[in-house]
Amino acid sequence: DAGITQSPRHKVTETGTPVTLRCHQTENHRYMYWYRQDPGHGLRLIHYSYGVKDTDKGEVSDGYSVSRSKTEDFLLTLESATSSQTSVYFCAISRDASYGIRTDTQYFGPGTRLTVL
Amino acid sequence: EDQVTQSPEALRLQEGESSSLNCSYTVSGLRGLFWYRQDPGKGPEFLFTLYSAGEEKEKERLKATLTKKESFLHITAPKPEDSATYLCAVQASSRLTFGEGTQLTVNP
Numbered sequence: 001d002a003g004i005t006q007s008p009r010h011k012v013t014e015t016g017t018p019v020t021l022r023c024h025q026t027e028n029h030r031y032m033y034w035y036r037q038d039p040g041h042g043l044r045l046i047h048y049s050y051g052v053k054d055t056d057k058g059e060v061s062d063g064y065s066v067s068r069s070k071t072e073d074f075l076l077t078l079e080s081a082t083s084s085q086t087s088v089y090f091c092a093i094s095r096d097a098s099y100g101i102r103t104d105t106q107y108f109g110p111g112t113r114l115t116v117l
Numbered sequence: 118e119d120q121v122t123q124s125p126e127a128l129r130l131q132e133g134e135s136s137s138l139n140c141s142y143t144v145s146g147l148r149g150l151f152w153y154r155q156d157p158g159k160g161p162e163f164l165f166t167l168y169s170a171g172e173e174k175e176k177e178r179l180k181a182t183l184t185k186k187e188s189f190l191h192i193t194a195p196k197p198e199d200s201a202t203y204l205c206a207v208q209a210s211s212r213l214t215f216g217e218g219t220q221l222t223v224n225p
């Protein structure tokens with residue numbers, strides 16, 4: 001258990017509305033990630049963060065933004081949700097080894113199922 | 118572009134019937150290959166990391182092996198509780214590239 005929680009766990013929203021998903025970790029690791037999982041595509045990286053206020057894009061970042069104002073929280077925002085963003089969203093962390101060096105193994109949260117009508 | 122292909126897409130076994138899942142990959146400069154287990158409605162659960170060809174790791178009924186082009190997840194004498202989707206991922210840069218998974222069903 002990597003101490004990761006995601007909220008909400010389920011959400012139904014309408015096209016055009018903003019949505020924010022939250023990922024919270026209890027172990028204060030530097031690296032955090034947002035993925036989406038869809039049938040036929042596997043897990044795909046949306047954005048990741050390597051520290052407070054330090055973020056970068058993944059392979060499917062269009063339509064998404066992220067923020068990290070505290071080490072423990074990584075927020076994913078859909079500014080104007082579309083039906084193509086209906087998916088299951090997973091947050092992950094990489095555990096910091098000694099001296100703050102990231103280890104490669106990623107540990108995942110329980111996921112948020114988002115439906116955009 | 119990194120690519121990961123898992124086969125078969127789905128596998129049905131009888132309890133005790135050993136088998137293997139395959140993960141073929143194309144990557145420039147492999148830093149690590151990862152196996153995860155995912156149960157319905159849950160997040161992926163880490164199983165193994167393999168770093169170089171020839172490496173093997175075991176955990177209970179599972180054994181993961183790695184060559185320069187593929188990895189196998191061997192399941193020995195599976196039980197119904199081993200039923201899950203098994204995901205493979207490779208890392209070449211700072212990102213993981215996932216395969217689509219193999220859905221394993223073990224019947225009692």
